Amino acid sequence: MSAIKDWDAYNAAAREQGKALNGLHPELVKGFLALNRGAATTQHLDAKTRQLIALAVAITTRCDGCIDAHVRKAKVAGASREEMAEALGVAIALNAGAAFTYALHVLDAAGGE
Template sequence: MFNNWSELLPTIQKAFGALGKSNPKMVKAYMALGEAAAENEVLDAKTRELISIAVAITTRCDGCIAAHTDAAIKAGASREEVAATLATAISLNAGAAYIYSLRTLEAYDSLKG
């Protein structure tokens, strides 16, 4: 197993609360980002959480994976929907790696002169 997700999520939540006590304005601003994203209700909670999982995968954030997978489950996401989300994230990451590979070759050619 990569992580003990059942232990990771409460550990993150506890640490999040501790940081909030140290810097309440920062945590309030952080929480406001999620609230603002949900405010217009164009996307339902399940869709927002599936998108969040894809972003968590591409940014390699275990805490984000735990939190947003839990939220997706609570929003009614099926395992199949999560798997489809992962396929999308994988395809995007591969595409991004390809584009940045092209940029790297361009940098090499430019710097080599």
């Protein structure tokens, strides 16, 4: 199977740029990391479920950094490729549903006869 992206190289480059951003605006990075820690501190969802949700959100927001980080975390949490695929299927269906719903908004805005 051919790779679409070299995720290890992407991860290394993103980490370097993250260090640069931290040097330029440490309070921003500190706040972002605090938000991530807060979201990871749950009482009702296990780590694998959180990561599967994160992957579904990552593809709907088109965030490569999120995909990279949460695939790695999902693997550590024990998520299989099959479980990831099912979570991605939910996200794909919701994106299609959102497009369908907004198509109705367009027809509504266009007015009817």
